[in-house]
Amino acid sequence: MLLNTVTTLAIRCPECGALEFHNLSRFAFSGRRSLQVTCSCGAFLLGIVRKKSHSYWLQIPCVVCESKHLKEISGVRLWSGEPFDFICPDSGLELGFIGRAEEVKDLAQTLDTGLEALIDEIGYDEYFNNPEVMHQVMQCLQEIADNGGLFCQCGNSRIEVEVFLDRLELHCKECDSVNIIYAETEEDLKVIQEVETIELTRHGFKCLDSLSNSSNSTKPTKKTRRKRNKQQ
Incomplete structure (x- = not known):
């Protein structure tokens, strides 16, 4: 036997x-x-x-x-x-x-094929500023991560993701670096569709969005978190 x-x-x-x-x-x-x-x-x-x-x-x-x-x-x-x-x-x-x-x-x-499918299952559409763009940005991020393109300069490739009304915040627990990906407009979506890798700066802070190259433009910071990880 x-x-x-x-x-x-x-x-x-x-x-x-x-x-x-x-x-x-x-x-x-x-x-x-x-x-x-x-x-x-x-x-x-x-x-x-x-x-x-x-x-x-x-x-x-x-x-x-x-x-x-x-x-x-x-x-x-x-x-x-x-x-x-x-x-x-x-x-x-x-x-x-x-x-x-x-x-x-x-x-x-x-199983959920990533963050985008999870949000579909739970039904948080009404909480996002632009649900369609948010879902597509999540899908792009998951594809980047699955292909090994999401990592931090410190060597950590296990990046935490927090979901807000208008953006995703990527966080490296090893060196406390942060990268913000905005997901409100079609321009925000085009930005992440054009990248193959997202590298967090060791101990640093970055933004990936349609206004990131404009020195005169900034996006407002919203504090209300609707999904994932600790509550503020």
């Missing part, structure tokens, strides 16, 4: 937005009852607690509720290799998958 000892987790990090794959080993529980999986950026992705009844409690962060959901599953099911998903009970949004590596990689394509 072939005994499965490894299963694969696929989940998009709620902090940095990266699509993460992690192998979970049955042997990792040798001499311990719990296991925690973290993203490369350090964010919590999954907590597993083994119970005496040969079942497990799985805890996963939710990008919708900004809390953690619990799911109980038998050890037989967890290590069987048969894929199963995590779903937010309030929104129905798929949060991640566990199962055989090949199947999980295929299923992961149905």
Whole structure:
């Protein structure tokens, strides 16, 4: 009889937005009852607690509720290799998958394809100054990140994204650099469509928008954050 000892987790990090794959080993529980999986950026992705009844409690962060959901599953099911998903009970949004590596990689394509799809699922259109432009800017940013074009001069490629009414703010946790991408006008969209890489300046501050090259023009700073990360 072939005994499965490894299963694969696929989940998009709620902090940095990266699509993460992690192998979970049955042997990792040798001499311990719990296991925690973290993203490369350090964010919590999954907590597993083994119970005496040969079942497990799985805890996963939710990008919708900004809390953690619990799911109980038998050890037989967890290590069987048969894929199963995590779903937010309030929104129905798929949060991640566990199962055989090949199947999980295929299923992961149905997870939100980036920040733009996540906003579509949650329905925050009414909060943006220009929802259509914002969605397209998010899609462009995700494509840049997926192609390895989003990074900081300090060497960190796990960049946090915060979403505001009129812009995206990129933040490097390693050196505290910031890059602002405005997303209000067609001109803002054209700017990000013309770049292949976005490099944050080490310990610095930059803007990527249609007025960034104009010394006499500045965009107003709005303080109300509507989605992702800590509340102001």
